[in-house]
Amino acid sequence: MSPTSPEVVCLGEALIDLVSQKSGVGLDGAPGFRKAAGGAPANVAVGVSRLGRGAAFLGAVGEDPFGTFLRAELARHNVNVAGVGRARARRTAVALVSLKADGDHDFLFYGDRPAHLGLCLTPPMRSMIRDATIFHY
Template identity: 50%
Template sequence: MLIDFVPTVSVVSLAEAPGFLKAPGGATANVAIAVARLGGKAAFVGKLGDDEFGHMLAGILKENGVIGDGINFDKGVRTALAFVTLKADGDREFIFYRNPSADMLLQPEELNLELIRSVRRRKGKGGRMGRR
C-alpha cells in the first residue's frame, strides 16, 4: 500500500504538472477495499511507515471496513510514494520513491498468523483463497 500523487491536470508529464493530489494506492489495498464495500470480509496484511502517510492509509482501510489487524508500522522507514501520470497514448507512467520503503520490509515474524489462520476456505471463479 502506498500514496499515489496524481497530477491535477491530465496528459502532462510529471515535470509539467502544476500540482498533485494524493490518493491511496496499491492493488492489494484497492482489492481489499472493493471486497469490503461489496459486503465481503477483507483484511490487510502488510507494513506501513510509522509516519503521517502510513497512519492516513490505515485510517482509510478502517473507514472502508477493512480489518487492519495485520498492519505493522515501522518507525525506521517511510511509507512508499508513487507519482502517476497519464501519457498521451493512454498508458500510465509510475515513478516510485522507495529507499527502501516499509512495504518492502515485512518480516515473517511480523505476520499476524492468527488473522491469516482465521481465513475460511472460499471457492469461486477466481480460484481458492485461504487454507487448504
C-alpha cells in the first residue's frame, strides 16, 4: 500500500434510497419519502471512513442531480471519490424502501439501465484496488 492509497477500496453501486417517512407500513402505505445515499458498497466506504480509516469508492453514477448528490455525500464523509465516474447515457438508480410491521423491508428499484452497471475499470482504478489492504465488493 502506498502512503496515499486508501486502506479500504469498495466497488459497486451507489444509489438513491427514497425511504418511507413512516415505519411499519409497506410502500403502498408510505405517506412520503426522504432522500438518502444508499448502495451497500458505498455505505461500507462511508462506515470505514467514519471509523477513521482511509476509504475509496469505485463506481458510476448518472450525470444527473442524484449522481451529483451521491458524489457530494461520499466526499462529505471523506471517502475518496476519484474513482466515481459519471455516466452520460445512464441514470443513477433509485430504490424506494420501507420497513414493514413484520420487520421485513419492502424494496422497489427504478432504472432499467442504471449507471452503476455501466462501470468500466480504468488503469488508475485497478491500481487503487491492487494497492488497497482490503478490497470490498
